[in-house]
Amino acid sequence: xxxxxxxxxxxxxxxxxxxxxxxxxxxxxxxxxxxxxxxxxxxxxxxxxxxxxxxxxxxxxxxxxxxxxxxxxxxxxxxxxxxxxxxxxxxxxxxxxxxxxxxxxxxxxxxxxxxxxxxxxxxxxxxxxxxxxxxxxxxxxxxxxxxxxxxxxxxxxxxxxxxxxxxxxxxxxxxxxxxxxxxxxxxxxxxxxxxxxxxxxxxxxxxxxxxxxxxxxxxxxxxxxxxxxxxxxxxxxxxxxxxxxxxxxxxxxxxxxxxxxxxxxxxxxxxxxxxxxxxxxxxxxxxxxxxxxxxxxxxxxxxxxxxxxxxxxxxxxxxxxxxxxxxxxxxxxxxxxxxxxxxxxxxxx
Numbered sequence: 001x002x003x004x005x006x007x008x009x010x011x012x013x014x015x016x017x018x019x020x021x022x023x024x025x026x027x028x029x030x031x032x033x034x035x036x037x038x039x040x041x042x043x044x045x046x047x048x049x050x051x052x053x054x055x056x057x058x059x060x061x062x063x064x065x066x067x068x069x070x071x072x073x074x075x076x077x078x079x080x081x082x083x084x085x086x087x088x089x090x091x092x093x094x095x096x097x098x099x100x101x102x103x104x105x106x107x108x109x110x111x112x113x114x115x116x117x118x119x120x121x122x123x124x125x126x127x128x129x130x131x132x133x134x135x136x137x138x139x140x141x142x143x144x145x146x147x148x149x150x151x152x153x154x155x156x157x158x159x160x161x162x163x164x165x166x167x168x169x170x171x172x173x174x175x176x177x178x179x180x181x182x183x184x185x186x187x188x189x190x191x192x193x194x195x196x197x198x199x200x201x202x203x204x205x206x207x208x209x210x211x212x213x214x215x216x217x218x219x220x221x222x223x224x225x226x227x228x229x230x231x232x233x234x235x236x237x238x239x240x241x242x243x244x245x246x247x248x249x250x251x252x253x254x255x256x257x258x259x260x261x262x263x264x265x266x267x268x269x270x271x272x273x274x275x276x277x278x279x280x281x282x283x284x285x286x287x288x289x290x291x292x293x294x295x296x297x298x299x300x301x302x303x304x305x306x307x308x309x310x311x312x313x314x315x316x317x318x319x320x321x322x323x324x325x326x327x328x329x330x331x332x333x334x335x336x337x338x339x340x341x342x343x344x345x346x347x348x349x
Contacts (some may be wrong), residue, residue: 001130001247001278002042006096009085011037014317021307021324022100023273025280026292028329029311033318035282036251037075038311039136042280043163043249044070045097045108046134053101053129060125067110068120073162081114085317090114094123100245101128132246135170135236136163139255141228143199143206143235144220146171171232173239174201183275184237187268191234194264199231199238206231226257233268244276254285266291270301293326 002020007013012034020042027035048066052058068080077083084093096109109123142149142164150168152158180188192198197210200217207217208231220228236242253269254262266288273279283289295301309322310329321329 001100001132001245002046002097002280003100004096004098005038005042005045007041007094009087009091009093010041010095011083011085012318013038014085016318016320018309018320019307019322020278020280021305022278023305023307024269024292025278025307025309026289026326027280027282027309027311028284028289029282029318030284030313033311033313035284035311038309039249039251039280039282040074040161040163041095042097042247043134043136044074045095046099046130046247047166049097049099049106049108049126050130050133052126053106060122063108063125064110064120064122067108067122068112068116068118070162071120072118076161079117080112080119081116084112084114084116096123099126099130101126101130106130130245132243133241134247134249135241136166137229137232137248137250137253138163138167139252140164141225141232142167142171143228143232144223146220147205167232170236170239170241171206173241175238176240184243187271187275188234188237190264190268190271191230191237194230194261195227195234199235201235206235226261229253229257230261230265242272242277245278247278247280248272250279250281252282252284254283254288259287262288263291267295267301270295270304273304273306274301289326296325 001022004017004019006017008015027038029035048070052063052066071083072080075083084091090113092111092113094111096107099106106126106128107124108126110120111123112120146168150165150172153165195208197208200207200209206220208220208223209217242248253265257265269279269281296306306324307322308326308329309320311318311320312330323329
């Protein structure tokens with residue numbers, strides 16, 4: 001889980017301290033305001049902290065190397081220094097992240113300069129590490145391109161950042177053995193109802209087995225992309241990657257989903273947060289935002305901790321504000337455009 005990010009001169013962020021809820025976090029903003037950068041940075045520090053905690057006898061220098069490698073692999077800049085805010089002369093970026101851990105606080109602080117190629121200077125070493133790792137869902141689904149992807153990524157130059165490779169590795173894990181907790185089983189059942197079927201894996205390929213009696217399995221490439229994204233989420237629950245204290249980072253979950261599915265995705269995100277998964281998403285969809293707000297008003301989800309982080313472009317830097325409800329943040333241009341369209345539609349003769 002991610003508690004706080006402190007950023008100075010990181011891409012579009014000049015000097016910001018951003019807090020996160022242990023439940024559902026929604027990052028709102030138009031294109032170019034740094035939504036995906038914030039999501040990827042949160043994923044990088046969470047991923048490295050969890051992986052480092054599982055290893056033994058690793059050094060401060062080794063953690064710095066892992067952070068540098070992951071930043072380059074996820075953001076894919078020509079050099080690490082390209083992630084420093086573009087200003088005249090030499091500049092330095094600093095990042096500090098706080099993550100809850102069992103027993104001791106996990107706080108990672110590091111920095112790098114505009115002339116850095118692959119070097120990160122670790123400013124502080126964490127005393128503890130998060131007990132569960134993160135999952136990153138990019139805008140594109142992975143179950144239809146899954147067969148052989150991880151092997152190809154290791155041996156070939158593919159135009160995918162490393163979040164896709166990490167997701168392929170997560171999808172390689174087989175389902176957990178034994179009975180699932182009731183809350184997890186209920187959530188998987190919700191997703192299977194949306195798909196009108198169940199996700200199966202045979203010979204390293206994903207299929208959808210429809211609930212219709214006598215219907216044969218369908219290759220995932222023949223299933224609508226929106227359903228494939230739901231299938232991906234369902235399987236990560238089935239194999240245990242999405243579990244208590246894990247963090248789900250999802251970039252624009254509304255992409256390629258019809259309104260009916262978006263409505264159910266909103267309640268699924270709240271349900272994940274309710275059962276202990278930290279959820280961090282980005283969006284510029286007013287429809288998704290409203291569906292989340294509707295879900296928050298229900299008895300089932302009214303106690304789920306939420307945080308809304310609004311990003312807006314400024315003259316030289318991105319401005320942000322945050323609150324526990326959508327009305328606590330300033331209007332966002334990308335959402336204002338939807339409201340403006342509604343007003344113009346109502347004015348039609």
